[in-house]
Every structure is written in C-alpha cells, then in structure tokens.
Amino acid sequence: MDKNKRFVLPIGPIHIALEEPIQLRLETEGNIVKNVQLKIGYVHRAIEFLLANKDFYQGIIVVERVCGICSHSHPTCFVQALEQIAEIEVPLRARYLRTLIGELERIHSHLLNTAITCEILGFKTLFVRFMNARENIKDLMEGISGHRGNYAFNTIGGVRKDLFEDEIHEVKKSIDSLEPEIFQLIETVLSNSILISRTKGIGVLTYQDAIDLSVVGPVARASGVDLDLRKDVAMPGAAYEFLEFEKVVEKDGDVLSRVKVRLLEMVESFKIIKQILKDLPKGTILTKKFVPIPKGIGISRWEAPRGGLIYYCITDGTDIPYRVKIRAPSFVNIYALNRILINQDVADVTLISGSIDPCFSCMQR
Amino acid sequence: MFLDAIKQFLRYSQKKSLWVFHVNTGSCNGCDIEILALFSSKYDAERFGIKLVGSPKHADILLVTGPVTTKSRDPLLRAYDMMPKPKAVVSVGVCSLSGGVFAKSYNVLGPVDNFIPVHVYIGGCSAHPNMILEGLLRAAQILCEEEELWSF
Ligand code: SF4
Secondary structure, eight states: TTOOOOEEEEESSSOOTSOOEEEEEEETTTEEEEEHHHOOOOOOOOOHHHHHHHHHHHHHHHTTTOOOOSSHHHHHHHHHHHHHHOOOOOOHHHHHHHHHHHHHHHHHHHHHHHHHHHHHHHHHHHHHHHHHHHHHHHHHHHHHHHHHHOOOOTTTEEEEEEOOHHHHHHHHHHHHHHHHHHHHHHHHHHHHHHHHHTTTTOOOOOOHHHHHHHOHHHHHHHHHHHOHHHHHHHHHTTTTTGSOOOOOOOSSOSSHHHHHHHHHHEEEHHHHHHHHTTTOOOOSSSSOOOOOOOEEEEEEEEETTTTTEEEEEEEESSSSSSSEEOHHHHHHHHGGHHHHTTOOOOGGHHHHHHHTOOHHHHHOO | HHHHHHHHHHHHHHHHEEEEEEEESOOSSHHHHHHHHTTSSSOOGGGEEEEEEEEGGGEEEEEESSSSETTTTTHHHHHHHHHOOOOOEEEHHHHHTTTTGTTOOEEEEOOGGGOOOOOEEETTTTHHHHHHHHHHHHHHHHHHHHHGGOOO
C-alpha cells in the first residue's frame, strides 16, 4: 500500500466524544493528522435574528440561551451594552452580585472542562469527583439565583434577586467547605505523574500562533499571552476594579498548561468570591428610575469562562434593538485547532480539542 | 407459545437495562450538561441500568435535546432509522417540545415531534436531572408495555 496515501477520517456530526454536533474531518497519513477541516452550523439557531425581533427584556432571556454553560456571561454582557447606551449607573451592590455569579460560573465551567479532560484520559475517579464538586457549586448557584442552569439573574440596571444576611452566611459556609475539597482536587491533578506525562508537550500553540490567531481566554493565557479582560478593560457592570486577584499566565502552550491555567484560575476565583462575600456593599440592587433606551451604539466586553466575549448593540430609539452582534470566545478559539492538531497523533485529537474547551452552541449561535 | 415466552422475557428485561443514545439537534447546551450531570455520581442513572451508548444501533431510547435545525434534521432521522425496534424517543427541554425561545427563527424547522414520534416529553429550561431520570423510567415503562412498539 502507498504509505503516503491520505485518509479522511470524519468525526461527527453526532458522535459519542462530542457533546454537541460539529464535524471534524481529519486528513491523516498513517496515524498522523495532516489537515483539519471544520464543518459548523448544526446548532445555528439564528440568535442575532431573534434578537432583532424581540424587545430588550425578551432579548435578555434569549441571549441567556446562547450557551447553557456561560448563561450568566451572555446576559451580563448584553445588559452592560444597553446600560452603556442609556448611561445607566448600576448600583454597587448589583455589580458585586453579578461578579459573584460570574465567578461561580467560571469555577463550574472550569471544573466541567477538567472533568471532561480526565474522562478523555480514562481517569474515571477524578471525573466523578470533579463532577461532584461541580454539583455542589451548581446547588449553590441554584440557592442564590433560583435555577440550576439559566439563572435569569440580570436585568437592565441591576440584578433581580438580592442576597439577604443569612443567605450570605450560608453561602460563606458552603464556600468554606468547598474550598479545601476543590483545592485538594487541584493538587491531585497537578501532582499526578501519569496525567502530566500524558498531557505535556502535545497540542502546542506557540506564543506567535496565539497572537496570529488572536485566541482569547485560558487558551491565550496558556500560551503566554497576557490577556484577561477582567483586568485589562473597564467593566462598568462588574466590580473587578475593586477586587484583588492575579492573572494566571503559563508559557508552554500545551494541553497541560491549559489545564493548569484553568485550575489555578479557580483558586483566584475563590479569592474573589471571598472578598465579595466579606465586603458586599449595602444598598439597592436595581436603579429606581426607568430609563428608555435611546438611539446609540454600545460595545461591551466580559471575561466569560472561555475568554473575552463582545457584544455590539445598535439601537434606534424603539424598544427593539436594531442589531446585536455577538462575538463568542469559542468562535475564535476553535480555529486554533487548525494549527495545533497538525502532526499530532489521531489518539490525541479528542484530548487536544477538549483542551480548547470548545462550546459549539456559542460558536454557531 | 415458545416465541411468546421469549418475547415476554425480552419485555421484562427491557425495563431493567435501558441503553440510551443522545442526539443534540440544536440545543443551547444547557440540557446536554444536565444529561451529563445525570450520569455522574450525584444523580447516578446507572443504578437503574441506564447507560449512555456510543452508537444508535445499540440503543433502546433516543434522547433528543433542542429544536430541529435545518442542518441537523438529516443526522437526527438517520440516527432514528438506525435504531432497532422496539424504540422510544424522549425529548428533553422546552425548546425540543415546542421550539421554546427559538421558535420563530429562520433556521429552526420545528419541534422534534414534527419529525419523529416522541413518547415522553420533559419540560423545563433547562430540565432538571431528576426530571430527565423520571422521564427515562417512564420511557422504560412504555417500552415494556406498549403493544404497538413490539409489532415488527
Ligand atoms: S430547553 Fe432551554 S436549556 Fe434546554 S436546550 Fe433548550 S434552550 Fe437550552
């Protein structure tokens, strides 16, 4: 047989290794991937079209369903853009509460991704333990917001639900009990020699490639790009400017450093949450005055668990937005696969593509 | 006589070992994650013998999440056709029941039951793992009792 003959291996659209439909067509030579083609559009639900036909408050509900994992980041980013247009000043307490849910969401998303990485590696025990820890976080979020998945927490000018004194106390207690558990899991992953040797040095995205492909979020930070919107830009809807935390940046750009960035970010998130619970400012959670949203353009950014999220809104003075453009982080990150899957083993494909933490429903909207 | 006994036995065993195949036809991921949570240790569907399998050819139950979009219609129908009889379909989440918030979109063709027969509907956006579990057990009941499903 001709050794250099290329074989096309399609994965998907419906495949057990993928939660969501997407098609990866791998051109392989023997065991080595030589070319990758992505076919997307299976879960395109035309969110931007829907948004241009619904009013602002319905729009918040729709953008919440862009992605079931980042279902706090999307509405927050959307209302932040609208608040920018209408020049609404959000009460400080609401900003803190948004940040609180945002950080809990980051923890649960990173736990999920690490769990899936462990499952791909065949490490079932860790998978189960990470999922258990994630369930606790989910219960906490259900307690705070009222729902497990789609929190419906945001509205224009603030948040919809307050945290009372005794609730804060309860949240504090469960955070205190969760923290050592999750830290122990983090330590287990980072000190496990099998896990490290399996993920080290594969799927490398170099610093230059990361800049060229303009990847965002943990993928960029794992390649040494110092990019975290929480620190870099002003977020008038969140309270990051009052909180202390550090950017987590790694240098190697391989799967291990992506895992590491996510794990260490969770530590930072716990730091943030503790600060929020300690000095949550008193006051209202919603602006009193109802302000109609005038004609204008608003651009807002938010650091979702997967990276920088951008909403670009144009309004025309009516209560229906003229145009809303969503730039989801997974959409830019997924093209890194074209670079990092080349010359890798077919057996590593799921591991590497899982390490990007792709969210196909954000990507295809 | 003999065949009937075998059939009876098969029917009984159907109840205790359900193999489930999951198809996402355009959901927002919320319900898919809850299905993943269902198979992790807190809700632990495997204690009822429910197992997630990798091929529709092995499955008794098709779990569908999301409204049917233009591009995902054919994969859904193909997966359904590949399943051996008797088979039941469970549709999870409001948007697979009626289209939900996505109903008016140009790319959404409609709810799942416009394309394949659905036996159990599970509401909620996103559906709670306990609800999904109950729906699956209900589907097991239907699979065992419904006469129609066994005529092939
Ligand atoms: S029912 Fe709701 S949470 Fe579930 S997939 Fe549909 S939109 Fe997402």
